[in-house]
Amino acid sequence: xxxxxxxxxxxxxxxxxxxxxxxxxxxxxxxxxxxxxxxxxxxxxxxxxxxxxxxxxxxxxxxxxxxxxxxxxxxxxxxxxxxxxxxxxxxxxxxxxxxxxxxxxxxxxxxxxxxxxxxxxxxxxxxxxxxxxxxxxxxxxxxxxxxxxxxxxxxxxxxxxxxxxxxxxxxxxxxxxxxxxxxxxxxxxxxxxxxxxxxxxxxxxxxxxxxxxxxxxxxxxxxxxxxxxxxxxxxxxxxxxxxxxxxxxxxxxxxxxxxxxxxxxxxxxxxxxxx
Numbered sequence: 001x002x003x004x005x006x007x008x009x010x011x012x013x014x015x016x017x018x019x020x021x022x023x024x025x026x027x028x029x030x031x032x033x034x035x036x037x038x039x040x041x042x043x044x045x046x047x048x049x050x051x052x053x054x055x056x057x058x059x060x061x062x063x064x065x066x067x068x069x070x071x072x073x074x075x076x077x078x079x080x081x082x083x084x085x086x087x088x089x090x091x092x093x094x095x096x097x098x099x100x101x102x103x104x105x106x107x108x109x110x111x112x113x114x115x116x117x118x119x120x121x122x123x124x125x126x127x128x129x130x131x132x133x134x135x136x137x138x139x140x141x142x143x144x145x146x147x148x149x150x151x152x153x154x155x156x157x158x159x160x161x162x163x164x165x166x167x168x169x170x171x172x173x174x175x176x177x178x179x180x181x182x183x184x185x186x187x188x189x190x191x192x193x194x195x196x197x198x199x200x201x202x203x204x205x206x207x208x209x210x211x212x213x214x215x216x217x218x219x220x221x222x223x224x225x226x227x228x229x230x231x232x233x234x235x236x237x238x239x240x241x242x243x244x245x246x247x248x249x250x251x252x253x254x255x256x257x258x259x260x261x262x263x264x265x266x267x268x269x270x271x272x273x274x275x
Contacts (some may be wrong), residue, residue, distance in 0.1 A: 004043075019044050030223040031074070031097040034216055035179050037067035037090065038192065038269045041262045046073040054079055056169050058257035061126035063246035068094025070260045075238050078228050082240045082250050089178060089275045096175045098239050099170050100232040103221050109169045110205055110213060113160065117206060132159040145185040145196070153205045154184065178215040178275070182206055192269065 019042060027042040046069050050060055056078040062070035065083025067090055074081030075098055085091055120128040132155035142151060154177075161177060164170040183189070184205045188197040224232070231238045240250045264271065 007193050016064060017045070017048075024225060029219075030226065031216075032069065033219060034175055035067055035093045036182075037093060038271065038274050039262070039265045040066055040069055043069050043073050046070045046260050047077065050074060050077055050079060050258065054257045059251060059255055061249060061251055061256045061259045062261045063249060063259065064261050064263050065094055065145075066090050066262070066264075067239060068097045068201055068241065071239055071241060072098050075146075075231055075235075076223075078231065080083070080238050080240075082256070084242045084244050084246050086243065086245060087275070088208055088243055089273055091241055092171060093175055093178075094241045096168075096171050098229060098235070098241070099168050099171070100224060100235055101172065101220065103217075103224050105166075106169065106172065106217055106220060109164070109166070110217060112162065113164075113173065114210060117157060117160055120160065121153070121206065127160070128156050132156045135162075145187060147186065150184050150202070150205055157206060157209060172216070173213065176209060176216055180208045180212050182203060192274065194270070 022042060022044055029043070032043050050070075050073055050229075054060060057080065059080045059082060060070060060074040062081070062083040065071055065085045066087075068083060071081035071083045071094055073138065081098070083094060085094070129152050133152070136155045136158065146154065158177060161170060161173045164173065184203045186196050186198060188195040188202050189200065242248075242250050
């Protein structure tokens with residue numbers, strides 16, 4: 001053991017792997033900043049590992065894919081990205097972050113959603129609230145975390161989002177919706193543990209949602225510009241994300257070139273509670 005320690009001491013530290021010069025803006029470039037997922041590693045780390053240890057067209061695996069950092073960096077760098085995670089929200093986020101959508105169509109759908117929600121809230125609030133509350137499952141934990149007025153607006157918004165027949169567009173809006181929930185709840189803002197703050201500032205969920213969605217649309221446009229056209233047109237051939245056990249990877253034996261992953265911090269983060 002002492003000999004091994006001495007050998008390690010002789011290895012010069014490569015500080016370039018710390019990425020200390022990277023800002024939050026850098027690490028949330030393109031679609032990486034869609035959702036505040038806990039304990040994820042920065043994309044620059046995944047990118048460097050992928051670029052230095054694989055070639056174009058190689059299969060890259062992440063068995064604990066979380067919000068999809070490795071899979072996204074794989075397709076951006078013209079590899080094939082495959083990932084698994086047992087968290088359903090993680091799988092949704094990863095798919096949305098790596099799904100090409102026509103920017104014009106996305107903007108049109110956003111405009112339609114904006115005007116429809118505005119109409120529902122200002123013109124026919126009671127009607128659409130009744131319809132929304134009938135469709136949303138009853139769960140006492142919703143009332144534990146959300147004030148009544150906030151809950152009602154969120155219910156109307158979610159109902160409208162779920163009416164969209166385009167799955168990619170619908171999922172895009174669902175991730176934006178998921179991202180604002182903690183802010184709009186009475187969850188203590190900077191706490192990673194489920195703690196209520198009864199004096200927390202109220203946030204308008206509709207305004208917060210549209211601000212978040214605008215940011216995501218801008219990020220998506222950046223993603224659309226840098227993604228290879230072949231991959232963009234055939235995304236299912238270059239990306240596979242499954243909500244399943246890491247012991248059941250969506251890849252045949254001896255076909256992947258590289259595994260880039262960050263296993264869950266099961267003793268530090270309550271992943272289910274955080275979502």
